Amino acid sequence: MSEYVLFKHLIDPEVRELAHYVKLGGYEGLKKALGMEPVEVVEEVKKSNLRGRGGAGFPCGLKWSFMPKDDRQKYFVCNADEGEPGTFKDRYIMSDNPHQLIEGMVIGGFAMGATIGYVYIRGEFQFVADQLQKAVDEAYEAGYLGKNILGSGFDFDLYLHMGAGAYICGEETGLIQSLEGHTGQPRLKPPFPAQVGVFGKPTTVNNVETIACVPDIIRKGANWFLTIGPERNNGTKIYAVSGHVNNPGVFELPMGTSLREIIFEHAGGILDGKKVKAIIPGGSSAPVLGPEHLDVAMDFDSLKEVGSMLGSGAIIVMHEDTCIVEVFARLAEFYAHESCGQCTPCREGTPWMAKIIRNIENGDGREGDIELLYDICEKIIGRTICPL
């Protein structure tokens, strides 16, 4: 078994409590970081090849380095909106190992000169937020948050902000809009959040899992992180497996573990011993793979090579009895429902697609529907404000 970087609750089930977390080396990374220059912390994260776990896989250290080095107020925002269908990983970090996220937030804040952090949690996760809030209170009490953290002179405040039911708030500028109290309609870029982010100030938004990787990278060094997973895709990854498997759940494994190993060894294989028909490897936005791709390594670059994406690492498995058209109809309805309605192609195109697919599913398909669907896709992709 590989080591747990993120799921420390599998080592110590009580790790959500500060004392237990500290026993496992918790907040050592923060102490070390506070003894470094902020730019050294950024460099260390860059060196670790840590890539964003939210979906895009953008290098985290590079993103941090975009933050300007002036004396404007800066913000560090954690994306805990977890709304991509099939994704259910971040909630376990927040509820079972919350201090690691908090520690990562403080380190990131220090590295980027941000003194205020927000964790944007999807509204449905009130019970998760309650756990995280408890840990935040503990951290304030112990001096890991608040003024003059550990006598370093660095201040960092952390607040939780609950969403209210909108998938689009997982997109970073939609999230920023929502955090500012607006509808979650994504913004035009440029300006990028590192220049004009939340409340008009420089902002970095990272996913929960990404931020939670940071404490151990600092504590053990980037070189240690580089020993896990394939080149340029380092670290462990939480794979969330759902659908037609015997043992669905979340599994922290080295990045690049094969799809076959994840499904058959960790998730217990296919229900009723049936055959795999299709797999969505990275949350519902990732292109679907067939059984011929079972041996693909589940990392950013390998999945890109086979025409899909790692996304959030959410694996949805469908067995031979699944009606793929029904699945697509449901997903298309989801995207139509969650379109923010701001820009024309997505607002008008997604419901049209959903209606066509539902018609096909109902047996009312018409000749040319498939070509029409392709054409509509082409008229949406790359022509909208946000990349979702």
Add this chain to the structure above:
Amino acid sequence: MMNIKIDNKEHSVEEGQTILEVCRNLDIEIPHFCYHPGLSIAGNCRMCLVEVKGMPKLMTACSTMVQDKMEIFTDSDVVKEARKGVLEFILLDHPVDCPICDKSGECDLQNYNFDYGIDQRRSIFPKERHKVEKISEKIYKNDNRCVLCTRCIRFLDEVTKTHEFTTIERGSHTHITCVDPEGLDQNPFASNIADLCPVGALGLNEFRFKKRVWLTEHVRAVCPGCEAGCNLTVDLHTKQTPLDPNVGPVVRFTSADNYSMQRFFICDEGRYSYSGYNETERRLLHPELDGEETTNGKAKAFLKEALSSELTGAVVLSPLASVEENYAAILLAEQMGYDLYRPSPFRKDLPEPALFIEKIKAPNHRMMKLLEVPKVTDMESSDYGVVLVLNSIGSIRDNSLVKILSLLKRAKYSITFEVERSEFSENSKLALPAPMFLEEDGCFINSSKRIQRSTGGLGYPEGVRPLWEWLFGNRFTNSESLLTQFSNEKLGIELSYEKIGKEGVEL
């Protein structure tokens, strides 16, 4: 300056502009719905997508800044295809009810679809239907036609800051709603949202089913309502069809963009003032001598007699009359050695919000201030033998009015140049019919000393002639020659109508 290429043609352009702004200045059409020069950039309609060399995706021309050596394509196949796509999406639920839509003829969607759009509907699904609402006394809303460009919302949020509109729901259920109809009626700029709407989703109740816009002629004018000098597009009714009720001749005022002033809106008071120009009951169309209609010849004879009487004289200018008309009167005063006076303009408290509305309710008061003409109320004696008063009723204060009346009553030769029968014409020996706003070309100097030209689209009615013709016969062939002489002699610069152009010149 930097060098860019648009559609393989090189251009040298100024920095700090978006692709759309650059193209607008070069007269290259970039279709758009959500972009508006007076509002923030939304980038939501996706109609202005263009190809930029080196960029993986099409870029919105409204939000992309030009950069040195940028190569832009506005008419490549992929751009055309993208426009077609956006139009198809918009038309999925659009009723295409152009025959009964008031925007028809000046509708961006109609025009773009004609130029770039689809010719066949590919969706088999029924269109969503919403009721047409009269949302306030002034405005109606037709959600079926709305393209959700959010110009109206941005106008009410950013310009008037009154926040009457918002979008509600999301996705394809998104629509625009008015949360404050009373507020909208009290908003002194509310009706701009009908101009702003690129389609027929928002309209004025007042204009609904009133006129097909293609039957009107458009002229550019300067609003005479106050000294802000807002630019108007005036729709004039020139043709009639049996299906077209007899309205006009002035059909409506809408806002005309003035980029130099960065002004793109007009107040509702100015907008609805158009109807006043259709009232002809009191109109003076013939000279009147002692209250009786007379011939031009007799009027001229009276004028000649007055001017050769060698009596003292006074000329009262008007903040309502154009630079040219006032200058004609000034020339007379200078030639004859008469005293020059100006009335004090009428002032009105500002509404909330006022934005650019001015307290002084006359379009050319600034001209008199510039020339330092003394006030008629400061006049020491009101005993003059010859008095000429220019049309200013409705735009001057009571104390000025009283003073002018006493001037007229005491003079042996009292002459007024009036649009309508008024207290002035009734108290003068000779009343000459004056052209009204929109009947002759003329310039006005606004509160920020910008001289702008207003077009006289209607032309002089029969019997009505400009003042300079009454005073100087054939010495001036047109109003422009007066303007040029005025600018040379009084401003020390050379101006022409061409130089003043559409947007005026700051003095």
Add this chain to the structure above:
Amino acid sequence: MSLRFTEQDMQNIEVICQRYPDKKAATLPTLHFAQKKFGYISEDAVKAVAAVLNLPVAHVLGVATFYTMYNKKPVGKYHIQVCTNISCALMGSREIFQHLRQKLGIASGETTEDKLFTLQEVECLGSCGTAPTIQINEKYFESMTVEKIDELVESLKKGEIDV
């Protein structure tokens, strides 16, 4: 009758506001607060939130209608939200949803006459590993089956459990 926040409520909202540099940012949390207090986000609740935060009604209304968690109509004592997104659908949530529709005799978005249950089909609840997932008020019920939901509804009716 217009809704009002009490002195105590105002203080709580003030605490929320302190987390942000401006009051607009408190729109979402204050709407959550209002929903807890008033049961749902009525037009009056929108106005009350706008007033307490000194924001345009238009802004608050736009936000309240954009997000699905703000109920624009009254909901029953138990707001049953069934995820029918892909992972849950693969594990049979459509059947559970249909079953509930019949059992409660209401369609999605409707409330039973006794005001006990509101049924709603919702998008992914982020609990796909324990599909099908149902949320009742703020609590998640996971790995549901038709039998389990029957039991659950019965216990709720009898008041044996509370959420």
